[in-house]
Amino acid sequence: MSTPVYRAGHVAVIGRPNVGKSTLTNALVGAKVSIVSNRPQTTRHRLLGIASFDAGQLVLVDTPGLHRDQGKATASAMHRSMNRAARGALEGVDAALLVVVAGQWDEADEFAYQALHGARLPVVLVVNQVDRQKDKTALLPYLAKVTEGREFAAVHPVSALKRKGLEALVKDVLALCPEQPALYGEDEITDRSQRFLAGEMLREQLMRQLGKELPYATTVEIERFEADGALYRIGAVIWVERDGQKAIVIGKGGERLRDIGAKARQHMERLFGCKVFLETWVRVRQGWSDDEAALRAFGYRD
Numbered sequence: 004m005s006t007p008v009y010r011a012g013h014v015a016v017i018g019r020p021n022v023g024k025s026t027l028t029n030a031l032v033g034a035k036v037s038i039v040s041n042r043p044q045t046t047r048h049r050l051l052g053i054a055s056f057d058a059g060q061l062v063l064v065d066t067p068g069l070h071r072d073q074g075k076a077t078a079s080a081m082h083r084s085m086n087r088a089a090r091g092a093l094e095g096v097d098a099a100l101l102v103v104v105a106g107q108w109d110e111a112d113e114f115a116y117q118a119l120h121g122a123r124l125p126v127v128l129v130v131n132q133v134d135r136q137k138d139k140t141a142l143l144p145y146l147a148k149v150t151e152g153r154e155f156a157a158v159h160p161v162s163a164l165k166r167k168g169l170e171a172l173v174k175d176v177l178a179l180c181p182e183q184p185a186l187y188g189e190d191e192i193t194d195r196s197q198r199f200l201a202g203e204m205l206r207e208q209l210m211r212q213l214g215k216e217l218p219y220a221t222t223v224e225i226e227r228f229e230a231d232g233a234l235y236r237i238g239a240v241i242w243v244e245r246d247g248q249k250a251i252v253i254g255k256g257g258e259r260l261r262d263i264g265a266k267a268r269q270h271m272e273r274l275f276g277c278k279v280f281l282e283t284w285v286r287v288r289q290g291w292s293d294d295e296a297a298l299r300a301f302g303y304r305d
C-alpha cells in the first residue's frame with residue numbers, strides 16, 4: 004500500500020471587503036485553531052490562519068499589495084501597476100482563493116481576478132454565501148457567466164458561514180500545493196501570538212478604514228491582553244505623532260475609532276472563538292519613530 008501524499012502550501016485569500024474572507028478562513032482553520040504569528044513572516048504576507056488536515060496543511064495568507072486602492076486610479080494606470088504589484092505580493096504563494104459573493108461580480112472582483120491572473124497563479128474561485136441565494140436555479144447561469152473567458156483552477160460554491168462545500172474546496176486547493184511536510188505545527192497557539200494578532204487586526208482596520216489618511220507614523224501597542232474565562236479583555240493604544248493625527252483617527256464624535264474598533268473586535272472574536280472586550284485609546288507621542296526606546300517597546304527592535 005502506498006503512503007498517502009501530504010501536501011502543504013501558502014494560499015492567498017483575496018476578495019473585496021465583506022465577501023466572507025474571515026469567515027471562510029475561520030471555517031477552514033476550524034476548531035483546531037492554530038494561529039501562529041510570532042514566527043517571522045515575510046512582510047509581503049500576513050498570516051490569517053493555519054488549516055491542518057490529514058492530507059495536508061494550508062497556510063492562509065493575506066497579500067496586502069493586492070487590495071485595490073481606495074483612490075480613483077484610471078483603468079490603464081491600474082492595469083500598469085497591477086501585474087507588478089501582484090507578482091511581488093504573491094511571491095512564495097502556491098495558489099489563491101478569490102472569494103466572491105454568489106450572484107455578484109463587480110469591478111473590484113474583476114480587479115482582483117486580473118491581478119491574480121497576471122501573476123500566473125492558480126486561482127480557485129470561491130463563490131461564497133450560496134445559502135443567501137433564494138433562487139437556487141440562479142447559481143448555474145451565474146457560474147457559467149463568471150467562468151466564461153476567465154481561467155480558474157477550480158470553482159467552488161460554498162457557504163463559509165454554514166460550512167458547506169468546504170471539504171471539496173480543501174481537496175482541490177491541497178492538490179495545487181507541493182508535496183512537502185507541514186510548514187507549521189498544529190498546536191502552536193499561544194497567548195503571545197494571539198496578542199500579536201490582536202494588534203495586527205486593529206492595524207488592519209486602521210489601514211482599511213483610514214486608507215491614505217492614515218498617518219504614516221501610526222503604530223498599535225497591545226497594553227493589556229487578559230483571558231477571563233471565555234472573554235478576552237484587550238486594551239490597545241494607537242500611537243500617533245501629532246494631535247491633528249489623533250483627531251483623524253478618532254473621527255467626528257469618535258465615530259471612526261468606534262467603527263475601527265468594532266470591526267477589529269468582530270475579527271478577533273471570530274479568530275479567537277470567544278467574546279472580546281476591546282478598549283482603544285489614541286495617544287500622541289511626539290517623534291516616537293526616532294526614539295530607540297519607543298521602537299523597542301513597540302516591538303520594532305530586539
Ligand SMILES: Nc1nc2c(ncn2[C@@H]2O[C@H](COP(=O)(O)OP(=O)(O)OP(=O)(O)O)[C@@H](O)[C@H]2O)c(=O)[nH]1
Nearest residue numbers: 019020021022023024025026131132135162163164
Ligand atoms: N449568509 C452568509 N453570510 C456570510 C457568509 N460568509 C460570511 N458571511 C457574513 O458576511 C459578513 C462579512 O464576513 P467577513 O468574513 O467579515 O468578510 P471579510 O471578507 O473578511 O470582510 P473584510 O474584513 O471587511 O474584508 C459577516 O456578517 C459574515 O457573517 C456565508 O457563507 N453566508
